[in-house]
Amino acid sequence: MCQQCNYSQLLESASLEATTNRLQVLEVIGGSHCPLSATDIYNVFDRTQAMNKVTVYRILDLLVEHNILERLSTGRRAAYYGLAPNEHHASHAHFYCNRCGQMDCLRPETFSIDSEHLKKTFPGEIARVEIRVDGICKNCLRH
Amino acid sequence: MCQQCNYSQLLESASLEATTNRLQVLEVIGGSHCPLSATDIYNVFDRTQAMNKVTVYRILDLLVEHNILERLSTGRRAAYYGLAPNEHHASHAHFYCNRCGQMDCLRPETFSIDSEHLKKTFPGEIARVEIRVDGICKNCLRH
DNA sequence: CTGCGTCCTGCAATATTGTTGCATGAGGTC
């Protein structure tokens, strides 16, 4: 998902310690071409070196809170996590396959939405806009 | 949310029996100015006349499947339910307050997205596009 | 009008996902 991000730097500029666990979570997410669920993430560590699921959840929460990761909803129960938009990658919509549960990133230019106008007129504070396209992916269509 | 929908008719045109429970669920959702969670819905019935939560979940699933209701994600765990777009109400985005958990409907013209183009070019089948704005609502900002 | 099938509902148990409380251990500071 991102080869240009320096994860230690991301953490330090958020005043967070760059611990091994945090770096590993970031590497797993950053190394994936699509957002991952918390379960996906700690399953990766089950194979190589155990990381407690609570630790994974806490790291995910922390990084979302510091805007390093973004939490994506799926229409099902589990949330998915991807790198938050930053100078290296623009905010973009996602496609969620209702059949296999895979979530994919759409290209940033897929939707052009004017959230600036909304931010000026909306009587509240807007943190982010999430766009998700639901359907059936091409792999599942073949079967 | 909708005074024009005839719920029995909606059910019948989907070949579903218009049972009391289903009509009541539809009336609760249709009578609300904003989408409701499954818990909200069966709490309404706790006061007036009990309906089992499993029944509520099953009715919600069934109606979503038949495109009478739409399931909205919140970024938290509970899903919210509103009437699906139909001839009486256009598809629209929603605002979710991260502080109080209230979900509100935005006016349909808030975002104009070109999903037709995407449907033509995307190598998969697109069922719907969900847009959610997250932030803090004006009520919560006051406190 | 009796027996059979189908559908809706309820209850209990279970599953999935995420969170909290508390203890331990590492590393820094006085």
Added chain:
DNA sequence: GACCTCATGCAACAATATTGCAGGACGCAG
């Protein structure tokens, strides 16, 4: 060395949703 803060782990718990099974309503064939 005593003390602090922070990250982590473990166990228990909480919130949300689903499954299995049984009973009851309703229509229909005989």
